[in-house]
Amino acid sequence: GAGVSQSPSNKVTEKGKDVELRCDPISGHTALYWYRQSLGQGLEFLIYFQGNSAPDKSGLPSDRFSAERTGGSVSTLTIQRTQQEDSAVYLCASSPDRLAGGREQFFGPGTRLTVL
Amino acid sequence: GNSVTQMEGPVTLSEEAFLTINCTYTATGYPSLFWYVQYPGEGLQLLLKATKADDKGSNKGFEATYRKETTSFHLEKGSVQVSDSAVYFCALSDRVYASKIIFGSGTRLSIRP
Numbered sequence: 001g002a003g004v005s006q007s008p009s010n011k012v013t014e015k016g017k018d019v020e021l022r023c024d025p026i027s028g029h030t031a032l033y034w035y036r037q038s039l040g041q042g043l044e045f046l047i048y049f050q051g052n053s054a055p056d057k058s059g060l061p062s063d064r065f066s067a068e069r070t071g072g073s074v075s076t077l078t079i080q081r082t083q084q085e086d087s088a089v090y091l092c093a094s095s096p097d098r099l100a101g102g103r104e105q106f107f108g109p110g111t112r113l114t115v116l
Numbered sequence: 117g118n119s120v121t122q123m124e125g126p127v128t129l130s131e132e133a134f135l136t137i138n139c140t141y142t143a144t145g146y147p148s149l150f151w152y153v154q155y156p157g158e159g160l161q162l163l164l165k166a167t168k169a170d171d172k173g174s175n176k177g178f179e180a181t182y183r184k185e186t187t188s189f190h191l192e193k194g195s196v197q198v199s200d201s202a203v204y205f206c207a208l209s210d211r212v213y214a215s216k217i218i219f220g221s222g223t224r225l226s227i228r229p
Contacts, residue, residue, distance in 0.1 A: 033216060042205065042221035043160075056216070091160065104150065105217060107160040 025094030
């Protein structure tokens, strides 16, 4: 298959706990993106990976957030010491390559994170 | 920096009405422009795109024309259906260094039967 997959689809956690969110991009896509969509809000860029280049972390809201991409494929977004304001839907997207800026990003279904 | 401003919602229309959702952008260089749609309970998906000035993107009866002179990319549809009810996002990306897409805040559209 085919599209971008994310797991878990839903995650409920207690304030202060760490969470890990996973993204499997479309095979062969070199670019991978993480976004956050809070209730009633637009999409907020978090981080971008392109091949073996250093990631663009400019959107990460605090040092509690980190992400890695292993082997140029699967990515994990980690949130440490979660806070209630971290509650949102976390979206992952992939796209074929960096230079073709006109190409679309393909989005996964998202992980809905609820911090109690 | 780059930014996208789109019409605030919610927008409620009757079936078969004409739809316009306004979108304007600020960008250096020549961005690519997109409309994404998020149907209820589904993921975000590309609706249409345009990569250079005067290009018209179209899909599912929706159209948007890349207007460089007015820095706009308004979404239009001549006759909406109930199934068009969704949230619509205008977005742009730098054509060469596509590190991320900048999204507008989204416009919720509801179509009454």
